[in-house]
Amino acid sequence: MMSINPFATLAETISPSAIQGFVLVMLALIVLGIVIQMIHHKNVTYFFNNAKKAKLAAEREIGAGEKTAIILKTVVHDIATTAELGAGKRRIAHVMGMYGTILFWVASVVMVFGYTAAGTATPTVWPMIWHVGAIMTCVGGYWFWLFLRVDVLAEAHPWYRIIKADLFVLALLACATTGLAWSYFQSSGSTGLEYLFLVLFITSNIVLFGGVYWSKFAHMIYKPGAAIQKNLAEADGSRDNLPPLADAPKQFGLGIKREQPKHY
Amino acid sequence: MSTFVYMTRCDGCGHCVDICPSDIMHIDENIRRAVNIEPNFCWECYSCVKACPNHAIDVRGYADFAPMGHSVRVRREEEKGTISWKIKFRNGTTKDFVSPITTKPWGKFIPKLADGDKPKQEEINSQMLYTEPNGLNIDGKLPSVPKDTFKKGVYY
Numbered sequence: 535m536m537s538i539n540p541f542a543t544l545a546e547t548i549s550p551s552a553i554q555g556f557v558l559v560m561l562a563l564i565v566l567g568i569v570i571q572m573i574h575h576k577n578v579t580y581f582f583n584n585a586k587k588a589k590l591a592a593e594r595e596i597g598a599g600e601k602t603a604i605i606l607k608t609v610v611h612d613i614a615t616t617a618e619l620g621a622g623k624r625r626i627a628h629v630m631g632m633y634g635t636i637l638f639w640v641a642s643v644v645m646v647f648g649y650t651a652a653g654t655a656t657p658t659v660w661p662m663i664w665h666v667g668a669i670m671t672c673v674g675g676y677w678f679w680l681f682l683r684v685d686v687l688a689e690a691h692p693w694y695r696i697i698k699a700d701l702f703v704l705a706l707l708a709c710a711t712t713g714l715a716w717s718y719f720q721s722s723g724s725t726g727l728e729y730l731f732l733v734l735f736i737t738s739n740i741v742l743f744g745g746v747y748w749s750k751f752a753h754m755i756y757k758p759g760a761a762i763q764k765n766l767a768e769a770d771g772s773r774d775n776l777p778p779l780a781d782a783p784k785q786f787g788l789g790i791k792r793e794q795p796k797h798y
Numbered sequence: 799m800s801t802f803v804y805m806t807r808c809d810g811c812g813h814c815v816d817i818c819p820s821d822i823m824h825i826d827e828n829i830r831r832a833v834n835i836e837p838n839f840c841w842e843c844y845s846c847v848k849a850c851p852n853h854a855i856d857v858r859g860y861a862d863f864a865p866m867g868h869s870v871r872v873r874r875e876e877e878k879g880t881i882s883w884k885i886k887f888r889n890g891t892t893k894d895f896v897s898p899i900t901t902k903p904w905g906k907f908i909p910k911l912a913d914g915d916k917p918k919q920e921e922i923n924s925q926m927l928y929t930e931p932n933g934l935n936i937d938g939k940l941p942s943v944p945k946d947t948f949k950k951g952v953y954y
Contacts, residue, residue: 618809618852685825688812699830750829760806775869776853777884780896784877792851792876795816
């Protein structure tokens, strides 16, 4: 199962161009959802206004070189490792889910566009990446959704209470789970279950990518943008009006470590 | 004045929900970020502002002076044991203050109530509160003011 390209097997019954067309429609839905959200929520306007305010409050000018260095450092340190979540389970779960999703999507696009034509053999590495990505998404995602999400951990709501904010994470988990189940039943030869999970896989993809406007999908774009803006504001001295770091040595170390916010 | 949350900074960790003494900081159901659900009930204690690890919570000033660009923001650095304030006045003047959160190791003066003796029933029924009168440091009895020491004159 892990070394078989499920899209290539599917291409034996459905034409590769139909599968590729579906992926392109999903990409178009992402762009459309984000653009409508930008217009409606005015997120980009907020970012530009914030940048203007920061420029007015800046204590020093930062050059293009320094700006590039800050952006690169933010990408490597803050964005690639989800540094804003601090050290702990939430960060591990998020990083696992994030990289799992990236691997899952990249491998999907590569296998759909590169290895679905008749007579094309898929290198074993791509199905492996696709399956490992889906498993990582499931592990990180279910761990987060069942145990770590704040409304369960800090607000003491039951795990089965579903809210609108769950649209993104649940649709993503449904994609990864049904994708894995589809691949499993395809390789084991259970035709009925294979088609059942294929339909569920397609449906969850439509919900995930078609629901971008209503879901938290766009946080993948806004959060990195906000992290870059925050670090640039720290560097130019505007710091969103926050005081500078205190000129004092560390005295308490881990002795002053915060408790988990679960005193409900 | 009441608190509000910068959505770009909030990561939905729940520290503000945990600490809010008025129980008005909650998690928004649409985006799973913190939100002040009842700004009128916020008494500006700044607990959530200080507790937020991402400095995502700010306090909105009264409408008559808020548009003029004032700001009061705080940064709490636990490992250093410091709390820093930046006050920005309407005329652009800024003032920075740094104070210790504590000068003693963390948790040293938290009373170990659970380790103490169980109160007897007459102590529970008494009008004295826990550790009274010893804790009041008044030598075993409540203070009284003798009438003959009263000042002459009219008391309002």
